[in-house]
Amino acid sequence: MTRLASSDFPFTAVAGQEPLKLALTLCAINPQIGGVLVSGPRGSAKSTLARGLSGVMPALQGEELAPFATLPLGTSEDRLLGALDLKQVLQDKNVVFNPGLLSKAHGGVLYVDEVNLLADHLVDQLLDVSASGVNRVERDGISHEHAARFLLVGTMNPDEGELRPQLKDRFGLMVELVNQYSLEERVQIVRLRDEYDQDSQSFCDAFKYKQRNLKNSIRLARQVLAQVRCSDELRLEVATRCQLANIDGVRGDIVWIRAAMTHAAWRGAKVVALDDIQAVEDLVLAHRRQAKTQNPSPPPSPPPSRRPDDSRSPSLNNSNQPQDDLSQDSQKNEQNGSGEWGSMAPQTLASSSPINVAVHGAQSERRSFQSLTGEVTPGKRKGKQQSGYRPDAAQSVDIQAANGIDWFRSIVSQPQEWPPKNLTHKPNKTGQPVLHLVLLDTSASTLSQGVFAQAKGVILDIANRAYLSREQITILGFGQDSVSSILPKIRAPKEISDLLENLGAGGGTPFRAAMENASQYLTQQHKATTDLHSQTYILTDGRTQADVSGLVLPGNTVLIDTENAPVKRGRGQDIAQHLGAQYVLLNSLLETVL
Template structure:
């Protein structure tokens, strides 16, 4: 029995996210997509729908408890013990080649594993040097990570390494919510019929992505576009140069998505928020604290201390003669 994924073309709304996913599929070197949002917002549904648009069509989920060996691959113990051969046993990165690698709650993974995934996603290659083996294989996949910021955040160094970043609206409008539920119920009731119903739209989306991938190399990464992008990155106060490179690649992918022959201002504008959302520094100017006006120092003779100022119960000093007992002026003797 064929397992059907909910078609990406049938997803209600989320147009910006669908565009970002398609751009990452057109050029995986963009570095993947990080989706933020609460649970129950169909993040995994969108990721699975994207896999159907790729040539390989593979969808690989990375479980939270996965070890480094399971991800990158390791020594085949059966071959080593039974045949005395050092043979490579592929991991999840090899399985995800030409498909989608989906990491739910990526912010809960150990930092070194997130770093490893981002390295492979950016380079398209997995290189393993361990256990007496040296192996290199293609790992050209679209990395999609999801996270709920209420459960923890990624370090800025790792956040920056995701190419694109978007946040899903956790409160869609009532009409949109009803349509989302309606389509989900129709898919659950009869996946075959639902997929058939959306086949034309899904096929058109897949054809457009494939055409854009083939057209991508013909679009120049020109200096004019780079100059504009670098100016905007500088104005946004982003650290490093990764934003400039990702933005230029994403703008080129958008131009290919439109079927254009060159990067144009509309392409630069279309991907700006995807690139800068997680990199832009919030530098709201702070007004200097108001300095209270200096109080003039009054002469002691002009403004004598009032009663109750200074130490409690303190009385003015009185001149006393030696051998003479004086009664303080405020005290009176009882008759």
């Protein structure tokens, strides 16, 4: 939806955040760079600068202001791409195309707040159009295409989830912001904001000359850009730095050269210098730089709190050590927060073969795992849709009405009726997006008797089945007194054994923090994709004293108890009851396999 840019806080009035200002200015000069991704916490001026950009962008010929369109998270494909103009159809009986947000953003800015929460089907459309610069619509009896060249600006809070890798790579530049300011900066920011709130029109008028000068500078830089040249020596320098950063493909090289040439044009030069290369390096590599694969680290030295000959040390090679001793150590750690195991360095343990959680049954006193979970088995759910976030949605909403009316078919099937009496609804979707969230206990207590390796085997099976069904998976680990991302949300990879092989365990069990993170993450995912079905797998030995009251995980949840002891010291079953999760013993799965 467009709006007058002059009503926004002026771009030139924002205090600080120079890296973001530079990134936005470069992309305004040269949209071929590919847009800007802004990552940062709340209160770091992400949205303010993004909205203010169109106020300093030179507009297309015949337009006073550069267009600005906001893409809401819950928008429809019709609103994004454009669709049949029903008013024209009903009044004039003409099939007319009604432009969407992509058309309105042409020549200006398409802004997506919380882009990491954008629904996948909208992400796919954005990828196609941003790559070609043309929006092609073939639907509802319409065959239409129009130019859609815009500057894509996306903002995200990294605490609210990862961005889909394909879309992240499509952004040319990325800026990572912090909201830590000096006292002087805080005073200046508050003063400027207060002046704007008291009289926005007078405030904007005070900055109109700065705004106009910046717009003229961008226009001049666009003219100079066509004359800028980059030597082969500097191209080689860029290629070398990209290789050292271990980035995938050559898109980073291309964007880097374009950004450096644009920076040269911005300062009025016609030849790229090394300073131009360095000025944009962090912006280009922020979301592309990858760590090189490391060889497995050597076994850690014994914890300083134990004697080297202490037979009670949790050794990976001693599978026969007394279970009671391990339990006592674990309980001390969980109660004190800094016990011997809590201070233990992470240790790796090879994963077992995949353990088929979808086929093998549980003990006789429990239903089989398959019947327990019903919809746990990875695979596209067919037929009537049920949202994992709102299980009762199918009962309260007419499915056909929710899918919308197919106006084109309704009209052409009744050419003599005006308006048509019988409406044809769009067909129900037979598939549903599925997300598998795996919460893996990586605390030191899981190292006993190989249960950590067996838990990895369960994850291998979940990932393999999700891969075959082309579904998404996220893996979070909680151990070493922290919650960490092991695998961000992606379409399940074909092979993750190497990732799991090098995964270590150690330290305490921050169970409640892990569940709170998972609850917040799932809520955000269901908000972004209303018909999402989420399945959460909690693999833990239950060795925690954490309070689990009040915790709720959207969707279906299964707790797989990995504790391998005749007498249960963990709280797996109690935790599952509090979470409303289905409870399954890992031992029962192993007994079926054996």
